Amino acid sequence: MHKENLFQLISKGDVVLWVGAGSSLYAGLPSGNKLSEFLFDGLSIKEKEYINKNLLLPDLAEEIYRIKGNNRNYIIQKLKEKILLNNFLSTSAHENIAKIPHFRDIITTNYDQLFELVYRSKLNLIYSDHQIPYIDNSKVTLYKIHGDLSVPDSVIITKSDYDNYFGNKKEEEVLWTMIKEKIATKSILFIGYNLEDSNVSVIFDNITKKLGANRKESFFVSPNVPPQKLYHLSDKKIHYIDSKGEDLIIELIQYLKDNIKKDYENKMVSTEIYAEFLRNFNLKSDIEINELTNTIKNFSGLNGDTETIAEFVIDSTYPEIDKVIDASEGEFIDELVIDKSAFKNLDLRMEGIKIADLSDIATLTISPIPIFDKDVDVSFENGYELNDISVKVTRGGSRTKVLIEFQKNEFELIITIKENNFILHVDYRNSTLINNVSRQLQFYNAMNLLATGNTINAFSEGKLVFTSVEKFDRRILDGFKGLYDYNLFYLKYFEKLKEIEKEYNIRFSNIDINEVSDKNDIILNRIISKIRKEPIEEFFKGISFNIPLTERNKKLFADIENPTIKFAANMKKFTLHNQEFQLGEHDIHIVEPRILNYENVLKGIDEEIRIESNKEKILIKFKD
Incomplete structure (x- = not known):
């Protein structure tokens, strides 16, 4: 109970740390x-x-x-x-204290320089009145009340020194006035003392004498104190905690890691202390300060990657429980999104600091860590090159996933080798919005070379990191055959766009990939036909229309065995991929036309004449 109370007070920054010689024994002192x-x-x-x-x-x-x-x-x-000493056996306990910015004031009766060593420039060192005007409030303040060995006259060591320590002379000193203010307004945590220490009674008695019954709670930490000796503490309203000081500090750090996020959100700790605590564990966060609560938007590492651990229990009835099990065993290569409803409990930590539990999330996304994640330059055996390609490789058990991205186009390769079975899955995702035809063509040309089995070499930071000569299994190349046909349509489509750009001195941009279609490919072919001044062949299913039964028309369609049918047309102005075109007049020739119902039209049975092509084709030729 006392320990929990103490930790809560420390969380609020309401505790002064008072350190004795026992806290330095582990260091060899x-x-x-x-x-x-x-x-x-x-x-x-x-x-x-x-x-x-x-x-x-x-x-x-x-x-x-x-x-x-x-x-x-x-x-x-x-x-x-x-x-x-020049070399201490260890400084770990003091380093742990230095990780706790909630301690803004430390009072010590020790002469050693362990605190100065671990805090470095983040410490105000005070052992006389002369140093007080230079206190920097952004730093932790260390009060060495028994003096500092660098100033011999400040050292308290003899019986006379102790007798005078709380005497009337001290009442006049600014240093002692500051210490009284600290211990009067905050609770005190004593570590590194035992009840046999000669100066413990002096300290306890004089604090009681100076502050009286209205003083804050105090806590005394020491292991294995016999019950019969605790009366001295209870008589002075000092709570006893049975623990080694260094063990308590470790427990305290864990408590703060468990609660720092909630404490900050509830404004129990200042922004400065919150941020410093995170920094001490290589973390930072984006925050939003509000009147009633603080909002933490995210967490990230100060120096790149951080250790992130999620411990949770999933309901066994969750539909995707198998995927969760695979992820927990490292057998996953794709992001896994788990809905909140699936969890029985959740504890999510970065660098040991609790950043979320069930109350904080709607979903939990687990992403695999790639074994390779860099930009590479690729060269093919025919000399073709592609630069600045993002390549990410993840591996999970028997599966390896290679994700290649260039100009927001993605090529995904998943290889599964299990029990001598080889499974290859290839996926291909175009950029949804394309702003440069030439760069897009680079991607399609590379995919074409890849699909046709061209040898490739990949370089990163000037070094060869991959070559298909050694790495490409024949079965992978066989799996690329389907890629060739899929890619060919886009390759030819964008080659036509590039030809049109050159002819009309224009540039296509903001091309919606959904508009790269068979329908628009027909229009592209017509534009190319006009550019090249070549007739274009198109699919023709047939046409029906009314025809006046004039002598001229009867003569026109009289030879139904070998008719020659040509129409003149004019294509109106149209827009394709945000560019306007007008192809104008053109002739349409029906290839090997046949008239299906000429006799019925003459007899008045059918109103419309029906014309089809034996080849299901028409030829279109644009006029200059």
Whole structure:
């Protein structure tokens, strides 16, 4: 209960961290007892005769100070020798604390420089009044209340130092006034102390004395404290948490990872602390700040890819449960979209930070990570080249998917090899809107070469990354045969567009791919016919029309065995792919015409005469 309460207070930034020597033992630094031994062992034999080596550190230091003629030099030099290390065994616990920007103020009785090492330039170091005017509020502030070894006069080590620490002189100091303000307005978390520490009682007693009953909650973290010794804490209204300090910090980080998103959305944490916490785990997010709530639009990595883990339970009755199972086992190559209704629970994390649960989503999209995702240049054996082609390769179990994109056209190749069975699936998707005929022709020419088995080499960043000489199985080439016919229509269509552009000095743009059709291909052929001054042959099913029974018409259709039928026509102005054309007058010749009902028209049985072509063809020739 106390731990949960503490974590909630830390989430709000309402806790001051108070750190003792126990928090630095893991780094290879000495405890108070070890420091006492080190100070005693450095004395001369004669000096040792006058000092009880079993004294607590402050009392021992006091005796050494006196025996040295009220000189602190020996003590300071020994402290530097033992504490100012060049190489620590580890700094992990302090690094973890530095990942928690919710701690804006840290108070320590330690002399070491572990916090300075892990925070680097993000720390205000305060151990005297003179440094206070230079505090940068964007940084964490470290109060070294027992001083800093770089300034010997600031160091508190002897019994006299401790006796004077909370004395009247301190009341006048700006530093102590600031510390009182911090601990009066925020809760205190003590780590790195045990109840046998000589200065713990002094600290607890004086905080109680100075702040009285109206002080905020305090928390004391230490492992395995016997129940009979806890009365000292409860008497001062300090909550005990049975844990190692470094373990508690790890639990705290996990708690913050679990709750930082919700805390920020509910305005429990500032934008600055939220953003810094994300940065400490290589993340950033786009946000929208509103009056009542904050909105998080997305998350992304600071340096490219991030570790993203989704843990969820899917209802076994979900229709696409097999696809979900495949995805969970890495057997997928396509995006998988799962509806919210499929989930029993969901936990989605990036770099360990919880970014979503069921309340946050409508659907969950899972995308495979490509094994290759780069732009390449391709050259074919006939010398044809294509540059800046996007190639993405994904692999899932027995399937490999190659997706090639150029000018928003896509060519997809899926190869499945399972139990000696080879399955090839080829898909081809045109760009929906085409703005450049020449570039589109590049794509169709490349597809044509690919479909006809031309050897290809692909280069990325100046290096050969693929060659079909080694990689193309004969079965793949056989599978391309269907691609050839499909691609040929588009290739020929755009070749005609290019010829028209050159003839009329125009450029087609915004071509809707849905308008690239058989119907419009017929119109293209007519334009090309006029350009080339060549007749064009078209399919002809037949024609029916009324005809006056004049002597001229009777004579015209009299030879029904070998009639010659020609019409004159005029094609009106029309628009094709956003360009206007007018082909004008042209003649239409019916190839091998036959008149089906001439006798019935003469007898008045049929009103319309019906003419068809034995070849089902007509010839159209445009006039100059």
